[in-house]
Amino acid sequence: MLATLGIAGALLHTANHALFKSLLFLGSGAIGRGSGTRDIDALGGLARRMPWTWGAFLIASIAIVGLPPLNGFVSEWTIALALLAGLDAPGAVRTLTAGLVGLGLIGGLALACFTKVDGAMFLGEPRTRAARDAREVGALMRGPMVALAAACVALGLFLALALDPALRVATALTSSSSAALAPALAALAAGATRVSWLALLFVAMLLAAALLRNGLLRRRILVEETWACGYPVTTPRMQHTAASFAAPLLATFGRLAGLRVERTARSFATRPVDLILDRAARPLWRRLNDGAARLRWMQSGRLHEYLLYVLATLAILLVYLGARGIR
Numbered sequence: 001m002l003a004t005l006g007i008a009g010a011l012l013h014t015a016n017h018a019l020f021k022s023l024l025f026l027g028s029g030a031i032g033r034g035s036g037t038r039d040i041d042a043l044g045g046l047a048r049r050m051p052w053t054w055g056a057f058l059i060a061s062i063a064i065v066g067l068p069p070l071n072g073f074v075s076e077w078t079i080a081l082a083l084l085a086g087l088d089a090p091g092a093v094r095t096l097t098a099g100l101v102g103l104g105l106i107g108g109l110a111l112a113c114f115t116k117v118d119g120a121m122f123l124g125e126p127r128t129r130a131a132r133d134a135r136e137v138g139a140l141m142r143g144p145m146v147a148l149a150a151a152c153v154a155l156g157l158f159l160a161l162a163l164d165p166a167l168r169v170a171t172a173l174t175s176s177s178s179a180a181l182a183p184a185l186a187a188l189a190a191g192a193t194r195v196s197w198l199a200l201l202f203v204a205m206l207l208a209a210a211l212l213r214n215g216l217l218r219r220r221i222l223v224e225e226t227w228a229c230g231y232p233v234t235t236p237r238m239q240h241t242a243a244s245f246a247a248p249l250l251a252t253f254g255r256l257a258g259l260r261v262e263r264t265a266r267s268f269a270t271r272p273v274d275l276i277l278d279r280a281a282r283p284l285w286r287r288l289n290d291g292a293a294r295l296r297w298m299q300s301g302r303l304h305e306y307l308l309y310v311l312a313t314l315a316i317l318l319v320y321l322g323a324r325g326i327r
Contacts (some may be wrong), residue, residue: 041120053142061118
């Protein structure tokens with residue numbers, strides 16, 4: 001049971017990642033196309049300007065976090081049940097418990113990550129002119145996003161579409177008896193389907209309650225300006241940026257987080273730093289570039305100088321080969 005469910009969950013998760021990560025990449029491209037920028041901290045308020053992109057990106061974000069009723073939940077549910085099924089094995093409690101804790105930790109970090117991304121890009125007010133002038137992309141770009149979003153929803157609600165083929169492959173790979181595992185696998189499918197439909201019902205109830213509330217209170221709500229904490233007016237600068245949203249979490253990791261804090265007398269800002277690109281690759285490239293620039297004088301030499309370089313190289317190689325031959 002452990003091997004069958006584990007392999008089935010891995011296959012499902014691979015297929016699901018192909019769907020919702022493709023959707024996230026397409027959504028990122030649509031945002032860059034519609035706004036003209038790829039800087040998250042320069043965006044904001046795109047939900048009203050790019051509603052189709054926002055809806056598709058939101059579905060992909062919920063799916064990758066592993067929340068019902070979308071397809072990411074189905075595969076993580078299967079992996080979690082596989083870990084629970086293996087708790088009866090001797091000596092497996094510590095390993096499988098660590099696996100469950102790791103699965104929960106990954107889900108929590110993914111939730112924080114995509115809450116930051118969706119909130120910074122789509123909610124609030126535009127932070128720059130690029131965000132204010134953003135426009136929804138054309139139908140040729142919306143179509144693939146809608147198709148992938150529909151696939152994420154379909155596999156989450158009708159998980160038999162993907163779960164049954166994955167389980168057949170898993171039983172074939174593990175040489176398990178389908179008849180012996182049939183009751184447990186049927187219970188797995190039924191449980192995941194029940195959770196997905198209950199989650200969908202809960203979301204529908206929330207939407208119905210929100211619509212009912214807006215309809216009943218439409219004539220009673222007074223629209224006033226938001227209190228600006230003592231400032232004359234609210235501005236987009238008062239919003240959390242993506243970096244500031246993640247700063248409390250990243251600060252616990254110290255320098256490994258790649259977070260740079262900038263303080264002045266009139267401002268406070270947090271900016272992300274790519275540890276590999278900004279602190280390793282680019283400094284190394286600059287040093288190599290400076291070293292090559294210092295040797296550039298060798299390119300403008302005369303013919304006899306080039307011949308001298310060749311002879312010197314050959315002499316060094318002969319000395320090296322001779323030294324190895326002596327050894």
